[in-house]
Amino acid sequence: MTAALPPWIVKIRERTPLWILGFSFSMLLSNLSYGMYLVLSRDLVKTILGDNYGFMTMLVAAETLPLLFSALGGGLADVVGRRTILLVSVAGAIPLFLMGVTSIYYLPVLAALYMAMWSLAWPSITGALLHATGSSGRSYGFYMMWATIGWGIGGPLGGILEQVLGPSATFYLSAIIYALSAIIPYLSFPEHVTGGTAHIREVLEGARLALYTFMAGSLVFAGLNLFFGSYALRLRQIAGSSSFFGVVYTLLPAIIGAVARPLVGILSDKIRPVYVAFMGAVIEAALMVLLYFAWGWTAILIWLVPAFPFLDQGYTMLLSRRLPGRLQALAAGIRLTMSSLGGAIVLIISFTPVVKSLLTITIISETLIILSCIMLGLSIYVRKSYM
Numbered sequence: 001m002t003a004a005l006p007p008w009i010v011k012i013r014e015r016t017p018l019w020i021l022g023f024s025f026s027m028l029l030s031n032l033s034y035g036m037y038l039v040l041s042r043d044l045v046k047t048i049l050g051d052n053y054g055f056m057t058m059l060v061a062a063e064t065l066p067l068l069f070s071a072l073g074g075g076l077a078d079v080v081g082r083r084t085i086l087l088v089s090v091a092g093a094i095p096l097f098l099m100g101v102t103s104i105y106y107l108p109v110l111a112a113l114y115m116a117m118w119s120l121a122w123p124s125i126t127g128a129l130l131h132a133t134g135s136s137g138r139s140y141g142f143y144m145m146w147a148t149i150g151w152g153i154g155g156p157l158g159g160i161l162e163q164v165l166g167p168s169a170t171f172y173l174s175a176i177i178y179a180l181s182a183i184i185p186y187l188s189f190p191e192h193v194t195g196g197t198a199h200i201r202e203v204l205e206g207a208r209l210a211l212y213t214f215m216a217g218s219l220v221f222a223g224l225n226l227f228f229g230s231y232a233l234r235l236r237q238i239a240g241s242s243s244f245f246g247v248v249y250t251l252l253p254a255i256i257g258a259v260a261r262p263l264v265g266i267l268s269d270k271i272r273p274v275y276v277a278f279m280g281a282v283i284e285a286a287l288m289v290l291l292y293f294a295w296g297w298t299a300i301l302i303w304l305v306p307a308f309p310f311l312d313q314g315y316t317m318l319l320s321r322r323l324p325g326r327l328q329a330l331a332a333g334i335r336l337t338m339s340s341l342g343g344a345i346v347l348i349i350s351f352t353p354v355v356k357s358l359l360t361i362t363i364i365s366e367t368l369i370i371l372s373c374i375m376l377g378l379s380i381y382v383r384k385s386y387m
Helices: 005-015 018-049 053-080 082-098 104-133 137-165 167-188 200-209 209-237 242-270 275-292 296-303 307-323 324-350 358-382
Strands: none
Touching: 005 167, 018 053, 018 104, 018 137, 018 167, 018 209, 018 358, 053 082, 053 104, 053 200, 053 209, 053 324, 053 358, 082 104, 082 167, 104 137, 104 324, 137 209, 137 242, 137 296, 137 307, 200 209, 200 324, 209 242, 209 275, 209 296, 209 307, 209 324, 209 358, 242 275, 242 296, 242 307, 242 358, 275 296, 307 324
């Protein structure tokens, strides 16, 4: 005989469709793999190349620039089918595997290929979720809670396995986990939100309607990518070891973020998403200044403040509620493409002397976020109808 489950667990299981469980587990695995990759890649750069901010900035750009394919993949998924695009994204396991057998100087190229495939999977899964739940902020917040947990576990797990198995074997394991993260939702995809009902003309019109939001979001994510990608080197120095770096870089932020995600999701259902996004931008800008001057445990505590959930939730809901259900993969894809344009800006900056100094990186990042806040503030009056 098996013990009876607690009533609250039974209630959750009865109210939760099987496909949502599959999607949530998929996001946990996907971000578990990504968290492992983050710690492995940063630790290799620090160990082999030292404080090479130029290479680090280029790696960050290589990771974010391919997200340009997300809007294209999301729109394509709405036209030809979300499951079809999801199946293609399984190929992202190949570059992850190759990271374990090639020189570190190939890392940016392989990272770009890996993220290109990841950017196809994300809008297909997330678009289906947004479609099925009617753009519910609460549902998206709980869904992202599992993604955050996976990302948090992946960081320290990557650091620990690197010491036990070595970097190559850990990259191999990360590749296997990533492949499973795409296969599981493919098998559990709900039939009524598989996509394939939109026309190309509708996709183009949807992209036009989201243009202003896209421009404002791209600036803030460029600032975040530039600063926090480079600051990882200082955080690695503060942490002292790769395993503790993984805890600080991903696990602790994930625990705090997992608590914040559902709360921010509920908030985005109660107030306009534009206010949620604006709050996130202001908090991030303040944290950057504090992090630049802080050190030791003070810097770690500042690092742990959960500001990013506000930005992600706010901009995702802005886009999702602007577009109809049949274009929700496009909405999710455009959200990631904001990071892509930010990556392009970071790539341009990486070829200039300013990336040699964390001070100039901080100043540029702050400027980008301030410009974004100005655009977001103006958008309240320009696009009242959907913000």
